[in-house]
Amino acid sequence: MNDVLLSASHLTKRFGGLAAVNDVSVDLWLGRIHAVIGPNGAGKSTLTNLLSGDLPPTSGRIMLGEREITGRSPERIARAGLGRSYQKTNIFQPFTVWENVRLAAQSRAPRPWHWLARATSFADTNERAERALELAGLTHRRDVVAGVTAHGEQRQLEIAMTLATSPRVLLLDEPLAGMGTVEAESMVALLQRLKAEHAIMLVEHDMDAVFALADRLTVMVNGQVISSGEPAQVRSDPNVQAAYLGEETA
Ligand SMILES: Nc1ncnc2c1ncn2[C@@H]1O[C@H](COP(=O)(O)OP(=O)(O)OP(=O)(O)O)[C@@H](O)[C@H]1O
Numbered sequence: 105m106n107d108v109l110l111s112a113s114h115l116t117k118r119f120g121g122l123a124a125v126n127d128v129s130v131d132l133w134l135g136r137i138h139a140v141i142g143p144n145g146a147g148k149s150t151l152t153n154l155l156s157g158d159l160p161p162t163s164g165r166i167m168l169g170e171r172e173i174t175g176r177s178p179e180r181i182a183r184a185g186l187g188r189s190y191q192k193t194n195i196f197q198p199f200t201v202w203e204n205v206r207l208a209a210q211s212r213a214p215r216p217w218h219w220l221a222r223a224t225s226f227a228d229t230n231e232r233a234e235r236a237l238e239l240a241g242l243t244h245r246r247d248v249v250a251g252v253t254a255h256g257e258q259r260q261l262e263i264a265m266t267l268a269t270s271p272r273v274l275l276l277d278e279p280l281a282g283m284g285t286v287e288a289e290s291m292v293a294l295l296q297r298l299k300a301e302h303a304i305m306l307v308e309h310d311m312d313a314v315f316a317l318a319d320r321l322t323v324m325v326n327g328q329v330i331s332s333g334e335p336a337q338v339r340s341d342p343n344v345q346a347a348y349l350g351e352e353t354a
Pocket residue numbers: 119122124142143144145146147148149150151
């Protein structure tokens with residue numbers, strides 16, 4: 105069995121004269137976290153947007169399992185098994201934690217707003233929502249209004265909402281942004297739990313978390329990959345030290 109769940113080859117995205125992503129290839133494996141790091145403007149979010157279908161690539165090819173998804177809409181790509189979280193929290197503040205996850209699960213159910221939808225599909229939706237809530241460690245917070253939960257819990261909720269669509273590939277854009285030490289530790293533990301059943305791409309600025317979590321590491325600068333491989337190997341790459349990580353990691 106091939107455990108590469110997503111394979112992107114030679115992706116380029118140009119905005120006018122700027123190549124925000126320039127000939128980047130990446131494979132995401134079941135059971136592995138692939139971290140993508142780089143300074144501001146390196147092209148990490150653009151790469152994420154290409155994989156999720158939020159932006160069409162200028163050139164290159166993206167396979168999700170056996171299916172080519174290059175240029176497909178984000179909705180079709182999501183239905184094919186790719187979930188993403190955004191830098192900005194996307195939750196419905198006045199709704200409870202459970203209602204948020206249930207709505208996200210419903211977006212994946214067949215004909216979600218049909219009055220006569222079969223009871224089994226409702227049961228299935230509830231089951232997916234329950235499982236997502238549990239995986240994200242939020243079952244005990246299910247009846248709390250989302251808007252009053254702590255920042256870290258809102259980021260967990262966003263991941264629960266992504267999980268509710270039953271993705272196999274997860275693209276996580278700075279899930280630790282704005283977190284304190286305790287919240288960050290709990291998010292790191294959550295991502296460790298999730299990787300057994302998913303292929304994960306993690307874009308993150310928190311280097312402690314990146315080195316705690318990453319099985320593979322890609323460093324981007326100015327749209328290009330300057331190093332990619334085992335984290336220890338990438339960390340000691342002189343190009344990376346010169347361009348990005350600096351003396352502190354030597
Ligand atoms: N829609 C767009 N139109 C024009 N230029 C864009 C667009 N989106 C991104 N860019 C440019 O592409 C380059 C890469 O941006 P991107 O947001 O992907 O970087 P990043 O590595 O995610 O940065 P950060 O860590 O700050 O989020 C930047 O120079 C940015 O200004």
